[in-house]
Amino acid sequence: MSSASGRGSLADVSRLAGVSVATASRVLNGSTHPVAAATRERVLAAARELGYSPSALAQALVTKRSRIIGVIVGDVVDPYFAEITRGVEDVAGRAGYLTIVCNADRRTSAERQYLDVLRDYRAVGAIFAGSGAVGEDEEGRELLRSIDRARDQGMNVIALATRSFPAQRVTVDNRGASYDLTDYLLSLGHRRIAFVSGPTGFYTSFERLEGFNAALERSGVEPGPVYDGDFSYEAGQAAAVRMLAERRLPDAIIGANDETAIGVLTSLRQAGAEVPDAVSVGGIGNTRLAHFLDLTTVSVPTYELGAIAARRILGGETGEVDAVTILPHRLVTRATTSRRTQ
Amino acid sequence: MSSASGRGSLADVSRLAGVSVATASRVLNGSTHPVAAATRERVLAAARELGYSPSALAQALVTKRSRIIGVIVGDVVDPYFAEITRGVEDVAGRAGYLTIVCNADRRTSAERQYLDVLRDYRAVGAIFAGSGAVGEDEEGRELLRSIDRARDQGMNVIALATRSFPAQRVTVDNRGASYDLTDYLLSLGHRRIAFVSGPTGFYTSFERLEGFNAALERSGVEPGPVYDGDFSYEAGQAAAVRMLAERRLPDAIIGANDETAIGVLTSLRQAGAEVPDAVSVGGIGNTRLAHFLDLTTVSVPTYELGAIAARRILGGETGEVDAVTILPHRLVTRATTSRRTQ
DNA sequence: TTGTAAGCGTTATCAG
DNA sequence: CTGATAACGCTTACAA
Numbered sequence: 210m211s212s213a214s215g216r217g218s219l220a221d222v223s224r225l226a227g228v229s230v231a232t233a234s235r236v237l238n239g240s241t242h243p244v245a246a247a248t249r250e251r252v253l254a255a256a257r258e259l260g261y262s263p264s265a266l267a268q269a270l271v272t273k274r275s276r277i278i279g280v281i282v283g284d285v286v287d288p289y290f291a292e293i294t295r296g297v298e299d300v301a302g303r304a305g306y307l308t309i310v311c312n313a314d315r316r317t318s319a320e321r322q323y324l325d326v327l328r329d330y331r332a333v334g335a336i337f338a339g340s341g342a343v344g345e346d347e348e349g350r351e352l353l354r355s356i357d358r359a360r361d362q363g364m365n366v367i368a369l370a371t372r373s374f375p376a377q378r379v380t381v382d383n384r385g386a387s388y389d390l391t392d393y394l395l396s397l398g399h400r401r402i403a404f405v406s407g408p409t410g411f412y413t414s415f416e417r418l419e420g421f422n423a424a425l426e427r428s429g430v431e432p433g434p435v436y437d438g439d440f441s442y443e444a445g446q447a448a449a450v451r452m453l454a455e456r457r458l459p460d461a462i463i464g465a466n467d468e469t470a471i472g473v474l475t476s477l478r479q480a481g482a483e484v485p486d487a488v489s490v491g492g493i494g495n496t497r498l499a500h501f502l503d504l505t506t507v508s509v510p511t512y513e514l515g516a517i518a519a520r521r522i523l524g525g526e527t528g529e530v531d532a533v534t535i536l537p538h539r540l541v542t543r544a545t546t547s548r549r550t551q
Numbered sequence: 552m553s554s555a556s557g558r559g560s561l562a563d564v565s566r567l568a569g570v571s572v573a574t575a576s577r578v579l580n581g582s583t584h585p586v587a588a589a590t591r592e593r594v595l596a597a598a599r600e601l602g603y604s605p606s607a608l609a610q611a612l613v614t615k616r617s618r619i620i621g622v623i624v625g626d627v628v629d630p631y632f633a634e635i636t637r638g639v640e641d642v643a644g645r646a647g648y649l650t651i652v653c654n655a656d657r658r659t660s661a662e663r664q665y666l667d668v669l670r671d672y673r674a675v676g677a678i679f680a681g682s683g684a685v686g687e688d689e690e691g692r693e694l695l696r697s698i699d700r701a702r703d704q705g706m707n708v709i710a711l712a713t714r715s716f717p718a719q720r721v722t723v724d725n726r727g728a729s730y731d732l733t734d735y736l737l738s739l740g741h742r743r744i745a746f747v748s749g750p751t752g753f754y755t756s757f758e759r760l761e762g763f764n765a766a767l768e769r770s771g772v773e774p775g776p777v778y779d780g781d782f783s784y785e786a787g788q789a790a791a792v793r794m795l796a797e798r799r800l801p802d803a804i805i806g807a808n809d810e811t812a813i814g815v816l817t818s819l820r821q822a823g824a825e826v827p828d829a830v831s832v833g834g835i836g837n838t839r840l841a842h843f844l845d846l847t848t849v850s851v852p853t854y855e856l857g858a859i860a861a862r863r864i865l866g867g868e869t870g871e872v873d874a875v876t877i878l879p880h881r882l883v884t885r886a887t888t889s890r891r892t893q
Numbered sequence: 894t895t896g897t898a899a900g901c902g903t904t905a906t907c908a909g
Numbered sequence: 910c911t912g913a914t915a916a917c918g919c920t921t922a923c924a925a
Contacts, residue, residue, distance in 0.1 A: 218902055229912045234904065242905095243910060260700065265671035266612045267902035270917050275608065275672075285640070285652075286633045286839065294627055298654050307668055310627075310652040312640050326649055329607035330617075358602065442843065471843055479845070497628065501784065501813055501840065503821070560918055571896045576920060584921090587894060609918035613901050 217261055226255035238263060269331050274363065276306045278522055279327040280515070283315040283339030287440070287468060288496035289511055293338045293369065296515025304523050306333070315339060315408065315440075317348040321355045324366075328358065334365035334522035336515070340413035341372045349373050365525070367518045371412035378533040379518050383413050383493075386507040386538040387420030390463060390491050393505075393540055395428050398549035399460035399489060402433040405448040405473060407440045407465040414440075417465050417493060433459060438469050445472020453480050458488050460549055467492035467499045467506055474504065474545060489546035503544040510536045559603055568597035580605060611673050616705065618648045620864055621669040622857070625657040625681030629782070629810060630838035631853055635680045635711065638857025646865050648675070657681060657750065657782075659690040663697045666708075670700065676707035676864035678857070682755035683714045691715050707867070709860045713754035720875040721860050725755050725835075728849040728880040729762030732805060732833050735847075735882055737770050740891035741802035741831060744775040747790040747815060749782045749807040756782075759807050759835060775801060780811050787814020795822050800830050802891055809834035809841045809848055816846065816887060831888035845886040852878045 223233035228248060235242045236252040244252075255261075269275035278301045282290040298308040309332070311323035320337065327335050342349060353374045356366055368376040370383075394402055404421045407414030418435065425432055436451060438444030445464050449472065452458055462477075464470025470492025477484055484490050492499055495508035513536055565575035570590060577584045578594040586594075597603075611617035620643045624632035640650040651674070653665035662679065669677050684691060695716045698708055710718040712725075736744055746763045749756030760777065767774055778793060780786030787806050791814065794800055804819075806812025812834025819826055826832050834841055837850035855878055 220902075230903080231905085231912060231914090232910085234902095235911090238904085240904090245910060248910080262667065262671055264612070264673075264902050265668070266608055266617065266673055267917090268904075270606070270608045270612055270902080270919095271904045273917075277672075285636055286630060288628060288630075291628045291633055294652070295654065298627070298652075302654075307651060307653075307672070309649060310636075310640075311649075312637065312644075325604065326607070329604055330619075330649070331606075331608055442839070475843055475845070497784070498840070498843065501817055502844070503817070562918075572919075573897075573921080574895060576918095577895090580920085582920090585894060590894080606918050609901090610920080611901095612903090612918080613920050615901075 217259060219261075219263070221259055222252065222255045222261050225259060226251040228252060237261070238268075273331060274333055275331045277309055277327070277330055277332040278306050278519060279309045279311060279323070279332045279335040281311045281313050281320050281323050281335060281337050281339070283313060283440075285310060285312045288498055289466065289494050289509075290338055292496065292511035293515035296512040297336060297519040300516050300519040300523065306523065313339065317342060317352055321348070321352045324352070324355050324359055328355075328362055328364060331362065332364060334367065335359065336518045336522070337366070337368040337370070337372060337376070338515070340370040340407075340411045342410045343373065343412055343415060344410070345373065365522045367521055369514050369518060371416065375530050377521065377530060379514055379521070379536065380533065381509050381514070381536050381538045383416035384420035384423070386493055386509065387417040387463070388424045389538070389540050390493065390507050391421045391424035392428075393542065394461045394463070394489060394491065394546065395424065395430065397461075397489065397546060400430055401459040402430075403436065403452065403459040403462045404433060405436045405438040405445055405462065405464050405469050407438060407469075409437065414465060421463060438465060440466050440469060442468045442472040445469035445474070446476045449473045449476035449480070453477070453482070458482060461489035461491070461546065464490070464492045467494040467496045467504065470504060470506070471498055471502055474502065485545050485547040486550065491546055495541055499541075499543075505543045505546040506541050508539045508541050510538075559601060561603070561605070563601055564594065564597045564603050567601060568593040570594060579603070580610075615673060616675055617673045619651055619669070619672055619674040620648050620861060621651045621653060621665070621674045621677040623653045623655050623662050623665050623677060623679050623681070625655060625782075627652060627654045630840055631808065631836050631851075632680055634838065634853035635857035638854040639678060639861040642858050642861040642865065648865065655681065659684060659694055663690070663694045666694070666697050666701055670697075670704055670706060673704065674706060676709065677701065678860045678864070679708070679710040679712070679714060679718070680857070682712040682749075682753045684752045685715065685754055685757060686752070687715065707864045709863055711856050711860060713758065717872050719863065719872060721856055721863070721878065722875065723851050723856070723878050723880045725758035726762035726765070728835055728851065729759040729805070730766045731880070731882050732835065732849050733763045733766035734770075735884065736803045736805070736831060736833065736888065737766065737772065739803075739831065739888060742772055743801040744772075745778065745794065745801040745804045746775060747778045747780040747787055747804065747806050747811050749780060751779065756807060763805060780807060782808045782810060784810045784814040787811035787816070788818045791815045791818035791822070795819070795824070800824060803831035803833070803888070806832070806834045809836040809838045809846065812846060812848070813840055813844055816844065827887050827889040828892065833888055837883055841883075841885075847885045847888040848883050850881045850883050852880075
């Protein structure tokens with residue numbers, strides 16, 4: 210009976226302390242149920258002697274809820290997501306929760322699979338950190354089904370970007386962020402402004418492109434050329450190469466995120482184009498990369514995004530499923546942009 | 552009885568299919584136990600209809616093992632660890648395992664806490680990605696105790712750096728990496744070479760410093776100045792500021808890792824010092840940052856480190872506890888180093 | 894080939 | 910204040 214390998218179960222502790230498992234459970238885990246001081250002491254002593262630690266698995270099984278919180282990101286290596294993750298982990302860890310980081314590689318099907326696993330482990334909630342595809346395809350519908358099932362089991366789902374499924378949202382005004390950056394570039398005298406977009410079909414890509422176009426239009430400037438990208442460094446490089454091959458560089462270039470802007474920046478410089486003297490370059494995100502490279506960008510409170518989402522989930526604020534909280538962004542002007550000279 | 556909220560249990564499926572839970576279990580989970588084709592079909596159909604998905608929690612409880620693998624890193628945001636994480640997650644995910652990333656902030660006590668939680672969830676194994684403190688302090692002893700207990704419960708523990716506890720290791724030759732970089736700098740004619748170290752007391756810091764000193768000594772060059780750091784960007788900046796305040800810059804500067812080297816690099820450039828014309832700068836790691844900034848560095852196969860460790864754990868190769876696998880490193884010369892001119 | 898039943902380690906409900 | 914005991918959802922001998 211006395212669990213061959215485990216000197217660690219509640220039963221063992223209760224036996225050693227000479228009480229029932231019920232009592233042992235009450236003192237060892239945060240129960241409000243009253244227990245006599247003397248009894249409590251004996252249990253504590255027994256637990257210490259045995260080096261008891263509760264089986265999170267068993268606890269979760271019976272309470273139907275584990276102390277796990279999941280973050281589903283587009284790319285663990287992108288600092289944008291790494292910083293969000295840190296925010297989640299900080300508040301989760303402080304509350305004794307474990308954070309599971311799932312790398313979906315920006316694929317909806319992977320997101321769904323991870324969500325399912327998270328649900329299988331009865332995670333308390335899931336945070337979708339990345340943007341998703343616009344519109345209703347089969348994968349989107351499957352994701353929606355998975356989300357519904359997750360919710361049925363009591364999971365709390367939060368998105369940190371616009372998504373095609375209903376969810377409480379904590380995000381930033383991507384359109385505004387892009388608008389502000391474009392506007393700043395215009396104010397520096399630039400007219401031919403190029404934009405290297407995010408992956409097509411993603412909400413965040415769309416919103417940022419929209420802000421760009423809106424700012425140009427409002428100033429009566431002809432829409433600048435748009436180069437397809439996917440939020441990667443390589444996409445920025447590729448776009449820069451294409452620009453360099455054309456007869457004239459734009460006055461300024463915006464990357465849909467910092468990674469892409471940095472791809473543009475380094476390619477340009479390697480090719481001998483002066484930044485910001487010949488071309489200005491800006492990104493969005495204000496990740497550490499931007500800081501390191503002194504890149505003009507728009508600060509997005511990534512850490513806060515993660516921290517707030519985690520707090521929501523832990524606070525059990527199921528709230529309105531469609532509530533949306535917009536965190537402020539802020540233009541950060543640095544060394545890769547300057548007034549137009551030529 | 553028919554679980555109010557759950558139309559999802561094995562019992563529900565078995566009932567609908569008209570078989571016992573044992574049979575349902577056998578067909579639904581990879582059991583080799585024979586089941587009649589017709590029965591199998593009925594069970595499958597019932598499961599589909601109910602949208603059954605097994606409780607990972609219950610499975611783990613009874614098998615005493617969950618499909619979870621943990622990675623304990625020093626800093627999620629540092630690309631060095633992010634890339635390791637990606638390696639782990641790729642192979643774990645492919646095998647249907649969930650990766651839990653734990654951010655220990657380079658604190659031994661946090662590492663221990665995370666390991667304990669991982670054990671509470673009966674993770675199949677834990678990977679210590681970061682380096683640890685040299686020597687035997689109380690925290691080190693506690694960590695050791697936790698590791699022993701984790702092993703008792705069947706967990707597999709692997710370290711990706713030298714650690715003070717016994718563990719199978721998959722790592723690189725840090726001393727050699729640093730030696731090679733230093734040697735390269737010497738070959739370029741540099742003589743006054745400075746080193747910005749990692750956090751004092753950590754094995755990896757120590758090994759890299761050692762390689763640096765060994766290379767200088769072997770060439771009969773006077774030991775260069777060593778500045779204290781902690782693997783952070785800020786440490787690199789601080790060291791650069793101190794150097795700039797001194798009467799003469801060194802010929803070359805080595806950062807104990809890429810982050811630090813980049814801190815040095817950007818501070819130098821912002822202060823108007825030409826890199827590599829006035830000073831050469833190199834790092835260790837070959838993280839994406841180094842790539843972006845065209846930084847000379849030593850390539851460390853981070854992704855592979857993580858992938859191999861994960862494969863070991865999943866393969867259940869408990870193997871020799873002290874076995875160590877050294878992966879090759881490689882000097883990557885780029886634009887931040889050049890022959891000494893002055 | 895199928896079923897029965899004993900756990901796995903907790904929590905929670907009810908009686909004392 | 911304390912103790913039985915029934916779940917929780919699943920796996921796995923052991924029987925049939």
